[in-house]
């Protein structure tokens with residue numbers, strides 16, 4: 077049961093079209109019921125961590141041309157991007173040289 081924040085009277089649930097309202101008969105205060113649910117949902121999505129899962133064997137990594145620190149030359153390398161756990165930090169790129177299989181990471 078919900079009570080009116082203004083006059084402390086018992087609120088009634090009122091249905092209008094698709095929306096439900098909590099309605100106070102004393103002071104005519106109307107609170108949309110679905111509104112609170114929507115806010116909770118968007119908070120949940122915002123706080124959700126972005127986790128990138130690589131299924132390497134089924135989806136070959138994209139290839140780029142980049143300076144390989146091991147070969148010391150421009151090589152074709154597989155790369156993948158991963159978001160670190162603290163969402164504020166920029167995602168990290170991981171490279172793997174196609175020629176020498178050297179792996180390294182680079183912050184973008």
Ligand SMILES: [Zn+2]
Pocket residue numbers: 080081082083084085100101102103104105
């Ligand atoms: Zn009221």
Ligand SMILES: [Zn+2]
Pocket residue numbers: 144145146147148151173174175176177178
């Ligand atoms: Zn290399």
